[in-house]
Amino acid sequence: MSDFLKHECGIAMIRLLKPLGYYQEKYGTALYGFNQLFLLMEKQHNRGQDGAGIGCVKLNVSPGRSYMARERSIKANPLARIFKDQLKDYHKMVDKGIIHPEFAATVKENFDFGGEILLGHLRYGTSGVYTSKNCHPFVRQSNWPTKNLMLAGNFTITNEKDLNNSLINRGQHPIFGTDTQAVLEEVGFHLDEAHDAIYHRMRDQNMDGRRIPKIISKELDPIRILQKSAEGWDGGYTIAGLIGNGDAFVMRDPRGIRPCFYFQNDEIIAFASERVALMTIFNQPQESVCELDPGTAIVIKNDGKIYSDRFIEDEPVKPCAFERIYFSRGNDPDIYQERKALGGALLDQVVESIDNDFTNSVFSFIPNTAETAYYGLLESVRIHRRKEVKAAIIKAQAEGTLNEDLLDQLIMDNWPRGEKIAHKDIKLRTFISQEKGRAQLVSHVYDITYGVVKSKDCLVVIDDSIVRGTTLKESILKILSRTNPRKIVIASTAPQIRYPDCYGIDMSELGKFIAFKATVALLKEDGASDILQEIYRDCLAQKDLPASEMVNHVRRIYDRYTDDQISAKIAELVYPKNIPWKGDLDIVFLTVEKMREAIPVNNGDWYFTGNYPTPGGYSVLNRAFINYYEKKDGRAY
DSSP states (O other), X not given: OOSOOOBOXXXXXXXXXXXXXHHHHHHSOXXXXXXXXXXXXXXXXXXXXXXXXXXXXXXXXXXXSOOEEEEEEOSSSHHHHHHHHHHHHHHHHHHTTSOOTXXXXXXXXXOTTOSSEEEEEXXXXXXXXXXXXXXXXXXXXXXXXXXXXXXXEEEEETTXXXXXXXXXXXXXXXXXXXXXXXXXXXXXXXXXXXXXXXXXXXXXXXXXXXXXXXXXXXHOOHHHHHHHHGGXXXXXXXXXXXXXXXXXXXXXOTTOOSXXXXXXXXXXXXXXXXXXXXXXXXXXXXXXXXXXXXXXXXXXXXXXXXXXXXXXXXXXXXXXXXXXXXXXXXXXXXXXXXXXXXXXXXXXXXXXXXXXXXXXXXXXXXSGGGHHHHHHHHHHHHXXXXXXXXXXXXXXXXHTOOOHHHHIIIIITTOOOBOOOEEEOHXXXXXXXXXXXXXXXXXXXXXXXXXXXXXXOEXXXXXSOOSSOHHIIIIIHHHHGGGOOSEEXXXXXXXXXXXXXXXXXXXXXXGGOHHHHHHHHHHHHTTOTHHHHHHHHHHHHHTTSOGGGOOOOTHHHHTTSOHHHHHHHHHHHHSOSSOSOOOEEEEEEOOHHHHHHHSXXXXXXXXXXXXXXXXXXXXXXXXXXXXXXXXXXXXXX
């Protein structure tokens, strides 16, 4: 994705199923869980670099001793910083003789994260204010272990306002800021209710007060709590929670919008947003890592009992397509093949754009995340060319014209050629993303290989998606044009992004999408811009309706034009100005139909089609268009 987007937080949770001494004896350290958490998070660093946080709950801690800990950071390299600081504290206590590493009990007693249940979160901020206080995990505290709650998740809840109003109507005083806080308080409310019901029953039976906490802990059922809590949630989510008594749970939204995987053996159960992170860290084959079913929660009780159940009714499953196109790690076995298929699916459009002239074409990719799709495209064009060569040989042989010169012409002179053209300076990109108002530096994020592309060549560059077109215009095309090709073709493995997201990706401002801009430009050229006002009135008319009653009025903008017409206008809008190069530019987008063939399971394609999986999506779209028309900046959720 050439446009920089913040997106898709990542979670990691580890529950040790044996005493700490077991890991000390087998692995040589009582910090086995802590170390595995770091590795599990590091393997998912692609999912969040704005901030990081970790949490821990220790089992069976004596009264008066701390049993929950949390650390968060939004400083540079937050993940490495957190673990480095914690290990520094750990080694200080070792040096002072407070902790004896060979005795697991001293680690558990004196090191904050020397516990059996560990939770980690990698954050990309997509809603609410942004400080270290808004990093996960969030914590709700109490003197009662069974009322303490720690949450972290990869999610966006679209109806945060409704959740907060529900809390207010119960007489609570929620602090507005993020949907995470609203979810925490909702789950916390029902946790309190469950706790209090058991407590009052025990108290009415004149139960010894010292026995009550153990009874509450045994009877508490997190799934029943989640069933009540999630009734009104609208959004995509994977949420992990730790309760102070040592119960833990992980839940996934009923449509499976956000991903979640887990691995379990007799020593550990671990959860992550990325399957390959679990495969790598625990050295497991693909079949040993399971996907958490949508609408299901897994609970690990404090005694180690593990069970799962649905916490919400079935819904049509719509996993996020962008996970496969761009966000998830490309070394996942299924995702790798799907990204190759996405690249290969561009074959017909690319061949048409270059007039089937492989002799004078060079294939490449930008950015690095598009490399796998590039291999798929290159493979498909070579198969295409082999078929052409085979047909030509058979024909020449039949006509008696087959000779060495013809073979050279068929095979050597018109064979698809791939080259490494663009190079990305990751450190510079990170610096720019952290410094506002530095658009003039964007043009130096990428550099190129000189002397490979000739002036007679068509340069085909595959990208995994084009959202705003800003980097394409201000950086990529200017740099690619320095190779001085006769034509540049930018081929996107994602269809045109026409609609905002509200389930975890930071792209809700409709007016910034290049596909939307291009369509509006076409409307104005055709003297049909009155439709924008009509749609604005229709959006205003339904803005106070329940989200379930809203419809997609914005679709009418796109219905007037073909994909090719919009793509041609996009190419015109992103064509860089004031540069020496005057060659042709073609922007090619994969069709929705071919995308679905390449990734048939992750069929959540609302970004491209406007078919949202939850009512809240239509509410956000409605608000996004109103904001666009009223020239208001900011997220629509």
